[in-house]
Amino acid sequence: MSAPTRTNFPGAGALRETGRLFALGLDVIRLLPKRPFQFREFIQQCWFIAGVTIMPTALVAIPFGAVIALQLGSLTEQLGAQSFTGAASVLAIIQQASPIVTALLISGAGGSAICADLGSRKIRDEIDAMEVLGVSPVQRLVVPRVLSAMLVAVLLNGMVSVVGVLGGYFFNVILQGGTPGAYMASFGALARLSDVWIGEFKALIFGFIAGVVAAHRGLNPPPGPKGVGEAVNQSVVVTFLLLFAVNFIITLLYLQIFPAQRL
Amino acid sequence: MGVEVAVEGLSKSFGSQNIWSDVTLTLPTGEISVLLGPSGTGKSVFLKALVGLLSPEHGKVLINGVDVCDCSESKLYEVRKLFGVLFQDGALFGSMNLYDNIAFPLREHTSKGETEVRRIVQEKMEMVGLVGSETKLPGEISGGMKKRAGLARALVLDPEIILFDEPDSGLDPVRTAYLNQLIVDLNAQTDATFLIVTHDINTARTVPDNIGMLYRRHLAMFGPREMLLTSTEPAVEQFLNGRRAGPIGMSEEKDSGQTAAELAELGEDRGVPEIIPQLGISPGVPERAAVWRRQDRVMANLDTLDPGARQAVVNSLTPRERERYGLAEPSASAAPGGSGTETVSGTLPTDALPTDRIATLPEQSTADTPPEGAAADDQLPSAAPERPRPTPHPRAAPENSEPETVGGRKRRWFSRKRGER
Numbered sequence: 001m002s003a004p005t006r007t008n009f010p011g012a013g014a015l016r017e018t019g020r021l022f023a024l025g026l027d028v029i030r031l032l033p034k035r036p037f038q039f040r041e042f043i044q045q046c047w048f049i050a051g052v053t054i055m056p057t058a059l060v061a062i063p064f065g066a067v068i069a070l071q072l073g074s075l076t077e078q079l080g081a082q083s084f085t086g087a088a089s090v091l092a093i094i095q096q097a098s099p100i101v102t103a104l105l106i107s108g109a110g111g112s113a114i115c116a117d118l119g120s121r122k123i124r125d126e127i128d129a130m131e132v133l134g135v136s137p138v139q140r141l142v143v144p145r146v147l148s149a150m151l152v153a154v155l156l157n158g159m160v161s162v163v164g165v166l167g168g169y170f171f172n173v174i175l176q177g178g179t180p181g182a183y184m185a186s187f188g189a190l191a192r193l194s195d196v197w198i199g200e201f202k203a204l205i206f207g208f209i210a211g212v213v214a215a216h217r218g219l220n221p222p223p224g225p226k227g228v229g230e231a232v233n234q235s236v237v238v239t240f241l242l243l244f245a246v247n248f249i250i251t252l253l254y255l256q257i258f259p260a261q262r263l
Numbered sequence: 264m265g266v267e268v269a270v271e272g273l274s275k276s277f278g279s280q281n282i283w284s285d286v287t288l289t290l291p292t293g294e295i296s297v298l299l300g301p302s303g304t305g306k307s308v309f310l311k312a313l314v315g316l317l318s319p320e321h322g323k324v325l326i327n328g329v330d331v332c333d334c335s336e337s338k339l340y341e342v343r344k345l346f347g348v349l350f351q352d353g354a355l356f357g358s359m360n361l362y363d364n365i366a367f368p369l370r371e372h373t374s375k376g377e378t379e380v381r382r383i384v385q386e387k388m389e390m391v392g393l394v395g396s397e398t399k400l401p402g403e404i405s406g407g408m409k410k411r412a413g414l415a416r417a418l419v420l421d422p423e424i425i426l427f428d429e430p431d432s433g434l435d436p437v438r439t440a441y442l443n444q445l446i447v448d449l450n451a452q453t454d455a456t457f458l459i460v461t462h463d464i465n466t467a468r469t470v471p472d473n474i475g476m477l478y479r480r481h482l483a484m485f486g487p488r489e490m491l492l493t494s495t496e497p498a499v500e501q502f503l504n505g506r507r508a509g510p511i512g513m514s515e516e517k518d519s520g521q522t523a524a525e526l527a528e529l530g531e532d533r534g535v536p537e538i539i540p541q542l543g544i545s546p547g548v549p550e551r552a553a554v555w556r557r558q559d560r561v562m563a564n565l566d567t568l569d570p571g572a573r574q575a576v577v578n579s580l581t582p583r584e585r586e587r588y589g590l591a592e593p594s595a596s597a598a599p600g601g602s603g604t605e606t607v608s609g610t611l612p613t614d615a616l617p618t619d620r621i622a623t624l625p626e627q628s629t630a631d632t633p634p635e636g637a638a639a640d641d642q643l644p645s646a647a648p649e650r651p652r653p654t655p656h657p658r659a660a661p662e663n664s665e666p667e668t669v670g671g672r673k674r675r676w677f678s679r680k681r682g683e684r
Binding site for chain 2: 001123124126128129130131132133134135136
């Protein structure tokens, strides 16, 4: 390309990488509808990501729900609002904890595997070979991986919500002596269906971010044999940073658009 | 029929490190070219720039009128279908077996049925000698097999341009010889444009029609094989001899004082190894049309070459060819039964050749010669022992392309560049 002169100022490298990351994200969206869709690859990746994430996610979800329930339980008891423990823990789990837990595991278990896979293909020249054969690696490899990360994130999010709420119920009712009726009643009074949707929506976005970041780092590993390892490391760290920033923005917007339900 | 690749003023840097700059050359249609160079001079980078995997800062790579360095992505993918690239270690897809690897381009780009795909894949696997290994995974085979499988995959779409990234690295001399023979035969069969990147001197001396050398971040020279193989340039000489004394150092170039001292010490031992004949085709393989195109081109531009190279070109001609290009008395070659290795220096003019005489060949005489010439040659293969290919060729195809190839266009690859001291 008749090269645009590369300006150099502090932070230019970071901006350039950010730009490339966004470019890859846009490429993935642009190539989504392009035929032929790599169905086989998609199914294989879904299976793989689900396989490596289901168990750890379930195991993380139970204590997560329990911690929130225990923490809130002791606080609400002092305020005399013990009957609202159920509602509070359910909202916290469905809206916040479950998409975040899902995304952390998708990125930590699935994303790192995607990144390592693409990175080793890159250093073995497979990606270059694919491009030279006239096949777009983004369409062929990245799109199915990002899509499967999104799908698995959405499905896992549902599982985490259920497991987390059950865990919260168990600790609140059995261990803290809360009443099942109050738990259910406050749950019904404060929680709305849109809370579930926003949780799922977040999981979808987080899955997308985890997939794109992992693919981006995998396709551009630092040079040398250590490069792929570094790329995997970076992909997990970058995903975590992005997740919390994006989560903050989505939550803010959601609370502005759908104000919390009054009693 | 191959496609010409024209590279104009290409420069590439990684960050602040310049890899090479202002590389200008033309890979002539259908010929085999070799790009030599010490390790780390960016030969592989050059290959990647040709296929648009890396974007150079300046310059153009023109293929069929499309600038690979500056065109839309869809056009780039279109142009890439002309290419077959053999990567250094094959670059096979690790998750697929050899059969699927080789069938991959066919399944992606053609709507051929599975029986047709099987037929083509079998044919290519036979060509590279991999029959029986269809179900093996790339992780289970040796480096040489990976290379051959990579070559088979590069060939399935019948590319117009084939690029080889160090086909001989990591192979034993015998396998290298087989691979080199395969390359020559492939060129004869497909008439595609070949570029081989290597640092193997033997490959460079026997396989190509044209040789270039990358050195000190620029293209030291590019031209017909005789030009580089008879070159007196110290770097080229050192490289072809594979010795330590000379301008090329272990990591970078040496300082000029040390170089001069080393060269002085060498004294009489200087000079490139003697030029050896090019590899011929295997029996049963059609002739290489490129040989004729190249010969016409080289002869038309003979006056631009160094005297040594000119001598080597003329020495390589058979008596019949000499007659054709107007270099010898017709009577001398009319009796080819004589010594095949007559001294040419007498007939070789010391100054520039009459180019007009060469460029405008008497069409009738060449049209007349084939039948009797072919017959004569069959009986007298020893007339030109240094050139195993048959001499007179039914010149139908080259004749058509002659107006463009010998036309008045500027021949860039003859412009020789010397390293600035």
